[in-house]
Amino acid sequence: xxxxxxxxxxxxxxxxxxxxxxxxxxxxxxxxxxxxxxxxxxxxxxxxxxxxxxxxxxxxxxxxxxxxxxxxxxxxxxxxxxxxxxxxxxxxxxxxxxxxxxxxxxxxxxxxxxxxxxxxxxxxxxxxxxxxxxxx
Numbered sequence: 071x072x073x074x075x076x077x078x079x080x081x082x083x084x085x086x087x088x089x090x091x092x093x094x095x096x097x098x099x100x101x102x103x104x105x106x107x108x109x110x111x112x113x114x115x116x117x118x119x120x121x122x123x124x125x126x127x128x129x130x131x132x133x134x135x136x137x138x139x140x141x142x143x144x145x146x147x148x149x150x151x152x153x154x155x156x157x158x159x160x161x162x163x164x165x166x167x168x169x170x171x172x173x174x175x176x177x178x179x180x181x182x183x184x185x186x187x188x189x190x191x192x193x194x195x196x197x198x199x200x201x202x203x204x205x206x
Contacts, residue, residue: 093183098173103128104136108145108170111162119148119158145169 071079091102098105103126110122123133137160140146145166151157162170184193 090183097177097182099169100173103132104140104145105173107133107136107140108162108166111146111160112167112170116159116161118151119160122160140166 094100094102094105100108106126107122110125111117114121119133119137120130122137123130126133137146137148141148144163147161147163148158151159188196
């Protein structure tokens with residue numbers, strides 16, 4: 071593939087990501103990154119900030135910025151490990167738990183932007199292709 075063709079392909083991926091992420095945030099009230107962070111904490115109960123970073127594969131400064139915003143909005147509580155002051159534990163608040171449940175209850179699978187344009191089979195294919203790209 072020529073460099074220009076590769077550039078066009080990558081730019082299409084970027085535009086699709088922006089559009090889908092905007093649609094997701096409009097539907098849920100959470101950015102995709104913050105929603106994923108909340109779901110990781112929700113699944114684990116209480117976890118360290120470094121566990122979130124490892125699972126999401128983004129740098130620690132970004133994790134800290136997102137968690138600060140989530141904390142200011144009353145969605146998470148952070149507290150330092152008394153045995154290791156460098157470690158920060160994160161837990162969901164009741165507010166976050168309620169809002170996540172509300173998102174789940176109000177999620178209309180058939181009305182989501184992706185579901186409007188991709189079949190279930192195409193979504194699976196896309197997921198497989200994205201996993202390949204993320205593992206290079």
